[in-house]
Each structure stands twice: as structure tokens, then as C-alpha cells.
Amino acid sequence: MSAGRRGFASDNAATVHPAVLDSIARANVGHAFGYGHDPYTASVQGKVAAALGVPEASVFFVFNGSGANVLSLRAALRPWQGAIVSENAHLHTDEVGAPEAVAGAKLLLGETVDGKLTLAGLRRLIEKSNDEHSVRPGIVSLTQSTELGTLYSLAELASVVEVAHAGGLLVHLDGARLANAAAALGVGLAEVVAGVDLVSFGATKNGALGCEAVVVLNPSLQEGMLHLRKQTLQLASKMRFLAAQFDALLSGDLWLVNATHANAMASRLAAAVGQIDGVVLSRAPAVNAVFATLPPAARIRLLEEFDFYEWDETTGEVRWMCSWDTTEADIDEFAAAVRAAVASA
Numbered sequence: 001m002s003a004g005r006r007g008f009a010s011d012n013a014a015t016v017h018p019a020v021l022d023s024i025a026r027a028n029v030g031h032a033f034g035y036g037h038d039p040y041t042a043s044v045q046g047k048v049a050a051a052l053g054v055p056e057a058s059v060f061f062v063f064n065g066s067g068a069n070v071l072s073l074r075a076a077l078r079p080w081q082g083a084i085v086s087e088n089a090h091l092h093t094d095e096v097g098a099p100e101a102v103a104g105a106k107l108l109l110g111e112t113v114d115g116k117l118t119l120a121g122l123r124r125l126i127e128k129s130n131d132e133h134s135v136r137p138g139i140v141s142l143t144q145s146t147e148l149g150t151l152y153s154l155a156e157l158a159s160v161v162e163v164a165h166a167g168g169l170l171v172h173l174d175g176a177r178l179a180n181a182a183a184a185l186g187v188g189l190a191e192v193v194a195g196v197d198l199v200s201f202g203a204t205k206n207g208a209l210g211c212e213a214v215v216v217l218n219p220s221l222q223e224g225m226l227h228l229r230k231q232t233l234q235l236a237s238k239m240r241f242l243a244a245q246f247d248a249l250l251s252g253d254l255w256l257v258n259a260t261h262a263n264a265m266a267s268r269l270a271a272a273v274g275q276i277d278g279v280v281l282s283r284a285p286a287v288n289a290v291f292a293t294l295p296p297a298a299r300i301r302l303l304e305e306f307d308f309y310e311w312d313e314t315t316g317e318v319r320w321m322c323s324w325d326t327t328e329a330d331i332d333e334f335a336a337a338v339r340a341a342v343a344s345a
């Protein structure tokens, strides 16, 4: 990738929002105790907890989303327990087995439709035989918005929580794109995490430089979290600069502005490329991702100019991801390039 090249590879390919950089610069004054033992970090932890609607929740800033997910599993599971995840879960597909290697937690794949766990599949796993030879499901981890750019409705989310809790399981939400989900659902962050026990709350894809938070909403899971975060190698020494990133995104609801914009750019892209003969939108775009198939020659030609992922090698499906800094001009230029590439394919 050359510097300055625009693309649709991921929302982490985007720039850092200037307000985040300003916030880091504002925090860059004087000395402060490390490891989160400073009043500023404590105040931002309070802001995060309040934003998720549980002021007494405990908040642990970490470096990345995989770390947040694995730390969450470590906090929630006993050694004989596993985590039910969808077959598309980042935990399953993109964390190199870290849940197993680092958390010692086997992942149990639940039936998945459109990137979402089905209730029937969940019930089957929960009710499966439970003798000492099998891993016992201890938690359901779902992703909102999902890896396929789909959304659990609030009712679907509530049903997953109900089935999990009724079966004695906890619920973790991988919210790497929690902001996009809330924006698309037209609700606050608190509504999207209602009933959940702990959340990986993403900031990086929403305009931060590199920061996520594990938010423990269920007080029974708080014990040992500080130690676990350190043991999972996710304890920042200069913590105030992580806190500053969340501070910026929560101020003036910048998280919502950024997520709403990213989602709107995906809608614009879907509308533009959906009209091109030869391009098929493979999933209904609900948040900031557009999935499509197009002739292989067109895909190869486009990749010479724009970054994006070939999502599924077997079908040739591609993913075009929009971010807080995607512009209307980016979309229009790219849609024109898609049209030209398909025409000449």
C-alpha cells in the first residue's frame, strides 16, 4: 500500500480522527502515575461505564480487539468450559487460536445464519450431553455488528441473552463495531449491551489510534480483572493515552457521528454498485460493510488501484469496508472504477 492511497480494506485502514490526536496531545502534559493509576484515566473509565448505561461497571482499557476478546473469555470461563461462537466470529477465524492458546478456552461453533448465532443452534449446544468427557459451554460470545456486516436486532439480542442465561451461561459481546451497530439500530450504546455480562468495546475502528476496552457489566466477574489484564499482556503503562482516545470519542457523541457517517458511506456505495450489471450485492448492507461478487477479472483490475479484501476465495466474494473518513468522493470514484472494471472484464 502506498501512502495516501484510498481504499476499502478495513475501518482500521482509516486515519485517526483529529479529535483523538488532539485529546492525546491534551493528555500529554505533566507526569501521571502509570498503569491507569491516575485520576484522568479513572474519569474516562467512568465516562465509558456511563455510556454503556451501567455506571458501576468496571472498565479496562486494552490495546486491541483480540486482546479484549481473549481477556473477556479468561475472565468468564472455568478451565473445563468453552465459548459458543458463530462460525464467522473473529475469535474463531482471526485470532490464531488465541482463545485456545491463551485463554485455554475451546470454541464451540454454533449454527450460524448471516453471521448470527441461531437460537435453535444455541439451545442444542446448551442442552447437549454434559458428562465429564465434554467441554461445557460457559459463555456465548456474539459479535455486534457481525463480521458479515449484519446486525442482531434488539429483540434477537435479548433472545440470545435469555437463552444463554436460562442455560446458566454468560454472554460476551464482541463490540469491535459496537458504535456502527448502535448507529444503525438508532439506539444508544446502552441498549445494544443490555443484559450482556461483558463487552469488548471497540474504539480503533471508530477513529481511535489503537484502543479498546473490556467493560465488565456483571459485577460477579470483576474479581481478578486487573491481574488478568496484566497476565494477558494488555496492561498499558502510559494508560492515560489510551483513556484519551475514548475520551475524544465519547465527547459530543463523536462515536455516533463517526459510525453514522461510515454506515452512510456503505449505503451510498451499495446503492451505486448495486446498479451495475455484473455486480451482485451478496448481503444486505446494514452497517459499514458492503459484500459483493463481481467478475474475477474486474476484481483483479480494481485491486491494482484500491485496497480491499477478497472475503471468500471459493465464491470470489469481496468486502468493501467504509470508515469514519471515507468521503462521498471516495465512493463516487470507486463506483465509477467498478463500473469501468466490470465493463472491460
Ligand SMILES: Cc1ncc(COP(=O)(O)O)c(C=O)c1O
Pocket (backbone or CB within 6 Å): 063, 064, 065, 066, 067, 090, 091, 143, 146, 147, 174, 176, 177, 204
Ligand atoms: C469483529 C472483530 N472483533 C475483533 C477485532 C479485533 O481485532 P484486532 O485484534 O486486530 O484489534 C476485529 C478486527 O478486525 C473484528 O473485526
